[in-house]
Amino acid sequence: MTGRRLTSLLAYLTTAAAGASLLTGCGVIPGATGGSREPVTVMTWAPDGTRATNMPGMPAMAQAYARWVNAKGGIDGHQLRVLTCNEENSPSGASACARRAVRENVTAVVGSYSQHGRAFMAPLEAAGIPYIGGYGISEDEFTSHLSYPVNGGQASLVAGHGMQLAESCRRVSLVRPDTVAGDRLPELLNSGLQRGQHRTATDIPAVEDAGEYSEQAGQARERAGRDKGCVAAVLGERTQTFFDSFRRLPESDAEVRISSVLGSVGQPLVDRSGGSRSPFEGALVTGWYPDAGDPRWNPMRKVIQQQAFEDTRIDPADAGVQTTWIAYTVFAQVVKAVGTDEINARHVARALDGGVKVDTGGLTPPLRWRYEDMLGATGLARVVNPEVTFQVVRQGRLVAQRPGFVNVGETVRTAP
Structure with a gap:
């Protein structure tokens, strides 16, 4: 074979190999027919x-x-x-x-x-x-x-949370962001509460990025009452800050249960705050999806x-x-x-x-x-x-309070 023919053959083989490499990089499935598909x-x-x-x-x-x-x-x-x-x-x-x-x-x-x-x-x-x-x-x-x-969305969580709280609470305080998005939350929570023939919750707006919430925490506990009262906080990442302030309130004989929605309280927060010894033990939480376990x-x-x-x-x-x-x-x-x-x-x-x-x-x-x-x-x-899940913190784990999904479509639809 002459030097020129050998050079041509090597160039062809090199080009073919490079082409195969490029096709593989484009995501062609081995054994698939047809050309490569675009990323x-x-x-x-x-x-x-x-x-x-x-x-x-x-x-x-x-x-x-x-x-x-x-x-x-x-x-x-x-x-x-x-x-x-x-x-x-x-x-x-x-x-x-x-x-x-x-x-x-x-x-x-x-x-x-x-x-x-x-x-x-x-x-x-x-x-x-x-x-x-x-x-x-x-x-x-x-x-x-x-x-x-x-x-x-958050609307279904909060409306569903009202339905969940209606089963366990006589009076409810809602601590929520003092923002445009937060302004609708009381109406949604009340729509769910009224499914259980409850009166409206106490609305307590709070600065979304505050460093502490002592004033709002004290007000929320007082308005929740002494008998089967519940304090719901929906402050996103600052929910932990609120409940830290709530925990530092002076001792009281009021039996108040805390609650929230997924995204404001979740398993990572329960783990960080002590697991089964967490202040969230027994908390009621409404989520969109099945529990993490x-x-x-x-x-x-x-x-x-x-x-x-x-x-x-x-x-x-x-x-x-x-x-x-x-x-x-x-x-x-x-x-x-x-x-x-x-x-x-x-x-x-x-x-x-x-x-x-x-x-x-x-x-x-x-x-x-x-x-x-x-x-x-x-x-x-x-x-x-429009479906949500009702969950509860038991032994440091968020688990299903009841099996399956709860449809809150009608509750959301009838909210003011």
């Missing part, structure tokens, strides 16, 4: 390092999910690229994250947290980018035509163990982490339903609007976002999952 880019945002509620586990869970699914060949042959953004608990931070999502041409924003719906939804709507499985803290998540919630969470726990075992930001008992897992479960099934080599935002929104039905393994009811599946309540029109 899919999404974004997950949440606040981190702020004085109010922080949710660093949500972007961390999104990244762990991407590592896991890409190790298996991607979603239906599409490698998943996850961008993260610190929303900073501010309108400007939320808007900046949304504008970056538009610049990066993401297919969807998935499993994110922000109280500032007006700041982030407008840029997403202008670009046609769907918002899938937000935490459920802003009203815009339940009104925008491009939002696809996986839970009933339920075996239906095992697939998520396996992914965390495989891909993020040493990442202290991710706690499988955290409601933000759980919501992110469910949101990515939804996104993966939608991508598979679309089934094309290239996936864009328009494809995803069209599939969701067209009635793709998502199975979350029992962590929620089956989810579908057709018009007829939606709750249609004022400010909560997009809710398709």
